[in-house]
Amino acid sequence: MRLIQALFLTEGDTKPTTLGKDNPLWSLYDIHERILKDIALGVDEFLIFPVPVAKEQDPTWGWIGEAIHNIKDRYAYESKLAVDLCLCSTMPDGHCHHPEEERSRELMINQARAVHRAGADTLAPSDCQPHTVKDIRTQIPEAHIMSYSTKFRSTFYRGYREAMSIEKGIERTYQLDVNDREGAIQRSVDYSNDGADELMVKPGITGIDLIEPIKQRTGKPCGVFQTSGEWLGIGAPGSLKETHDVFQRAGADYMISYGARLL
Ligand code: PBG
């Protein structure tokens, strides 16, 4: 099972989060040293969450492209870099889409292009909107797409919401209901048909039994995202390794975690 370290990258200064001293929002400058340390710890894959300083409904992605290019070009050239694509870190209402669908699609594809052009190895759309994977596949045919394909509406996202200054209780109706097993598998099948290269269940703990059926039905790799709430629930030494072993036992091809560097 591949291990992927999640990292927050902010346009502003390094800022603490509730996810521990090794998981703040990293400034463009400070993320450099963290990545080098992680590489020394054996990490060879990263998932980066870009976090703009301002909330705005019509963002431009110039800073993200530049930042990803610097990271990839200067010190992470041997690492695999995935970048999370969404709108919730910038939309004033905290949702993963712009209120107008056409504009939303345009903003997502602009973000995808900026990140792809900057040299990211993997585009990871997490917005759970119906057209996104297809739009990226059509407009950037050569992109490697890791889709947040079976993503549940969940209370396990608290730390992330706090880190993004998103209202904690915000309900994302476009995320899936944990009680709908077939629908949750089907969503991964749909994104696979839209052109995703890799699939995912998120949170890991509430999707663990769906990894095998998703792999069987699509023939594609499927991994888990160990979310902020799961990470915050890990107290005892050894518990992180235990969750890792169980995701592996369940057939996960990769595990994204705030603690990948510790495994
Ligand atoms: C939404 C998004 C979420 C997370 C990352 N991107 C979920 C949400 O806020 O609904 C959660 C990540 C985590 O909790 O670690 N695009």
Ligand code: ZN
């Ligand atoms: Zn989002």
